[in-house]
Amino acid sequence: MAGPAGTRAGHAALIDDLTRRGFLRRTSVLGLSALIASAVPCAERLLDPPSAHADVDTLDGTLQAFADTILPGRKASRTDLGHEVHPLAVAGVDALPGAVETDALALYHHPLIGFDALEPAFLADLEARALAQGGDFLHLPFDRRVNVLIAGLDFDNPSRVVWEAAAAVPFTAFCAAALIRNATAARASGYRVMGLPGIAPNGYRDFSYGRRLSRERPREGSLG
16 A cells, blocks of 8 residues: 555554554553663674664664654654754654654653663664665655564564664653653643643642542442
């Protein structure tokens, strides 16, 4: 299936597959850290021999492009926290904010996450697969980026665990607003897209069932 419809279908299948693997249950900082730690041995095997170092801006732009392929978003020059977005990273296939705008790159590099240990191996494999699609990942059109991810996340790929760790970061940045303290919809793009109001120590006047909470209790104190 070619054209925009085919691209949407391919991306939908990719996200459906990731969701079935339990990514949405692991979009917490602790769960993400454990997932990444489990992928380190596989990443070390991928880097034998070590790959050459590339330009830092290009590496970060490639990570942002990967995040945008996982959770696409609108074109943006700055993230929620004010960090720069590589001009080629966001394909702009969605009208709403995506993972890049929710600071997926900053989460990739956060010391508590540990992805920096996986980055060289992951990007080396990513770029090797991107060449089969016609060029380096950052310069590929969105549909070919999707093809690269489908191949990398395939169960036949022995380094799939590294790719799953990389894919979990954008989900966590977007769904959990991991780097925004006391996140609200006004400050976290992901919350706005999902319709979550965010933190409210004193509750929400506009978010209520309009009924008093029940004071009844089960006879034996059990909910079962």
